[in-house]
Amino acid sequence: MERTAIYPGTFDPITLGHRDIIERAVKIFDRVIVAAAKNAGKSPLFTIDERVEMIRESVRDIPRVEVDAFDSLIIDYCHKRKAIALIRGLRAISDFEYEFQMALINRKIGGDVESVFLMPKEEYTYLSSSMIKEIAAYGGDVSCFVPDPVKRELIGKNTETKETE
Ligand code: ADP
Numbered sequence: 001m002e003r004t005a006i007y008p009g010t011f012d013p014i015t016l017g018h019r020d021i022i023e024r025a026v027k028i029f030d031r032v033i034v035a036a037a038k039n040a041g042k043s044p045l046f047t048i049d050e051r052v053e054m055i056r057e058s059v060r061d062i063p064r065v066e067v068d069a070f071d072s073l074i075i076d077y078c079h080k081r082k083a084i085a086l087i088r089g090l091r092a093i094s095d096f097e098y099e100f101q102m103a104l105i106n107r108k109i110g111g112d113v114e115s116v117f118l119m120p121k122e123e124y125t126y127l128s129s130s131m132i133k134e135i136a137a138y139g140g141d142v143s144c145f146v147p148d149p150v151k152r153e154l155i156g157k158n159t160e161t162k163e164t165e
Pocket residue numbers: 008009010011012015016017018021087088089090091095119120124125126127128129
């Protein structure tokens with residue numbers, strides 16, 4: 001049977017840290033579904049369609065990766081896609097408490113889906129989507145933090161915001 005894992009997140013936008021985790025996950029699983037959460041609660045900068053498209057363009061060269069959006073309990077989505085594992089990235093101790101809580105809750109409500117934690121390359125451990133948005137908003141260069149398609153979108157988004165101000 002094909003072993004599928006789901007890598008859920010907001011991906012607002014996808015960074016090289018996320019991409020690093022995806023590259024590691026495909027070494028362990030037959031198929032990895034990167035699932036962007038619609039997450040209206042987090043008021044993302046990019047729409048769900050923009051986020052999905054940026055992920056698609058950024059992982060095009062990695063085999064056995066699928067990109068999708070979801071708007072339900074992640075565990076329900078895992079069951080729907082017949083996934084056996086949930087991938088999460090751990091950057092630092094600061095991620096641990098929240099991730100630990102999520103993993104235990106997910107185990108409680110969807111016992112058969114195992115949470116798997118992967119660590120990115122050291123140079124990506126300090127990267128976060130929110131930091132990147134902040135740097136880009138002030139016109140800083142984010143090229144060493146995000147895949148090229150994201151860089152273009154970020155520049156576009158900032159020009160758009162400036163025009164409407
Ligand atoms: P969420 O809203 O679910 O936290 P994110 O898109 O911020 O969504 O992150 C998705 C997952 O990727 C989380 O497990 C997060 O810890 C992990 N992650 C985020 N940034 C990095 C990074 N630079 N390196 C490794 N993992 C990361």
